[in-house]
Amino acid sequence: MSIEIVAxxxxxxxxxxxxxxxxNIGIIGFVAAFIMGVVVSGLSVDDIxxxxxxxxxVLLSGVTFLFAIVQKNGTIDLISRWGLxxxxxxxxxxxxxMFALGALLTSIGTSAIxxxxxxxxxxLRIANQYKINPLMMGLMLLIGVTAGGFSPLHLFGVVVNGMMDSQNIPHSPGLLFLNTFILCVIVAIIVFILFSGLRKFIRKDSVKHYSAAATEIIDINVNQEEESSEDSLKERLTWYKGFTLxxxxxxxxxALGYNVHMGFAAFGVGLVLSLIAPKRQEGxxxxxxxxxxxxxxxIVTYVGVLEQIGVIKYMTHLIAGMNNPIIATLTASYIGGIISSFASTTGFLAAIIPLAIPILKDPHVSSIGVISSISFASSIVDISPFSTNGAMLLANAQGMNQNEFFRKLLIASVCFIALGPGLAWVIFVVIGTPW
Known part of the structure; x- marks a missing residue:
């Protein structure tokens, strides 16, 4: 048995x-990384x-540190009231x-992360406060982020279109964006319905929530001198919340305007807020x-070791050996879904296109259909708790036990991996889009 299969x-x-x-699976991942990397494969500890x-x-710890401060001082409660x-x-x-905001930001070039x-x-704070299923809220947001990801301005779109140009393969940046965006909307509708989102439109207490929120915001402007309860004060704009905003x-x-690393920027902002009110930082x-x-x-460390010992390259090279372009596209889509749920989507897209040239140049299939299928399959699985965005979702889980949230997110990821690539393949390759 080859080392790749064993890994x-x-x-x-x-x-x-x-x-x-x-x-904790992370502990298993570190141990497995050492055993597979150093003991079995002969890598050095420095390689690990x-x-x-x-x-x-740095990204996870920095952002969660900042938003721990934001949540503790009540600023997110204030934002959620305004949002309502x-x-x-x-x-x-x-x-x-949230879907629209995610799609808008990424479509104009903002990093998905x-x-x-x-x-x-x-x-997730808003979901917790207004009894919205946190998993549905997180999935809708990340699907929206994916929906804008293949805009010609975003990194995913830039990588795919650039690789297609470099290989002289016919393609259309606009159609790639349109295909992936429409399919993301369809998936978002399915998720919304499956998680009983339609019931939220007819909730009898929606008006009550709105009225209460409106009253509290008005209180900020016209009733500053009235005595309020501690809960009401939490939702008022104070000088410290102003600095937090x-x-x-x-x-x-x-992060968006100057490309400063999000984690370091979050640590810096959090440090300033801590210095402004050091006595409020307990906990x-x-x-x-x-x-x-x-x-x-x-887990990501172990996946990095897999990449060093050639497992990722081994899986992607399986695609090149297939003669049937339709089956090869399905295989590439599923490999993309599986690998990208653990590793870099951008890296996989850059690696898979040169290996998929025989498929893309086959006259019996549409090259834009093939690349749309692979692109969607490789990005929609970014909800995985072992991808960066999925990890951010897990790190900010509220409204349910984190282990329970992890299990449900993992189940959702498996469903996306099992169904997403197949759905994209059927629509873009087997059926084909009318445009």
Whole structure:
């Protein structure tokens, strides 16, 4: 049995152990990375350290640190009240607002990680406060982020279109964006219905929520001198919440406007807010989900070792050996879904296109259909708790036990991996789009 197959089996065993026993899978990942990398494959310990996702660690810990402060001082409660005013009290519209915001940010070129990092903490806090299923809210947001991901301005679109240009393969950036966007909308509708989102449109307490929110916001402007309860005060704009809102805006400007690393920017903004009100920081560090960060970094470290020993290249090269372009596209789509749920979507897209040239140049299939199928399959699975965006979702889970949220998110990821690539393949390759 080849080392590549053994490494994949070890990965599957890790998930089985993590599902049966109350053991952090990240610890298993670190141990497996050492055994498979150093003991079995002959890598050095430095190679294992190189596989550690320091970028992801800083991102997760920095963003969760900042939003632990934001949540503790009540600013997210304030934002959520304002957000409810915008949808006029209809909580059923909130997931779609998050979908639209995610799609808008990524379609104009914002990094998917940056967009998700900014929106996820706010979205899940709102979901918790207004009794919206947090998993549905998170999925809708990340599907929206994916919907805008293949815009000609976004990194995914740039990579795919650039690789197609370099290989002289006919393609259309506009059609790639349209195909993936429409399919993401369809998936979002399915998710919304399956999670009973339609009921939110006819909730009898929506008007009550709206009225209460509106009253509290008006109180800020016209009833400042009245005595209020502690809960009401939490939802009023104070000087510290004002500084916090400025800090969030600064984070967005630094990350999106100046390409400052989101994690370091979040640490910097959080540090300033801590210095402004140091006595209010008790319990903030304890609020950072360290077990989740350990789990994600451990798994990603193991996947990094798999890449170093050639497992990723081994799987992608399987595609090149197939003669049937339709079956080869289906295989490539599923491989893309599986690999991208653990590894870099951008990296996989850059690797798969040169290997899929025989498929893309086959006159019996549409090259734009093939690349749309592979692109959608490789990106829709970014909800996985072992991808960066999915990890951010898990790290900010509210409204349910984190282990329960992890299990449900993992189940959703498996469903997306099982059904997403097949759906894209049927629509874009087997049936074909009318345009």
């Amino acid at each position: 994949i089996i070890v990965l599957l065993v890790m998930f089985i152990i993590g599902a049966i026993f109350p053991i 350290f190189n596989a550690f996702p320091a970028d992801l660690f 005013l915008l949808v006029r009290g209809n909580t059923g519209l909130i997931p779609w607002v 940056a967009a998700a990092s900014i929106l996820i903490p706010i979205a 400025i800090g969030i805006a600064l984070l967005v400007i630094l 903030v560090l304890q609020s950072i989900p360290w077990p989740i960060i350990l789990m994600v970094t451990g």
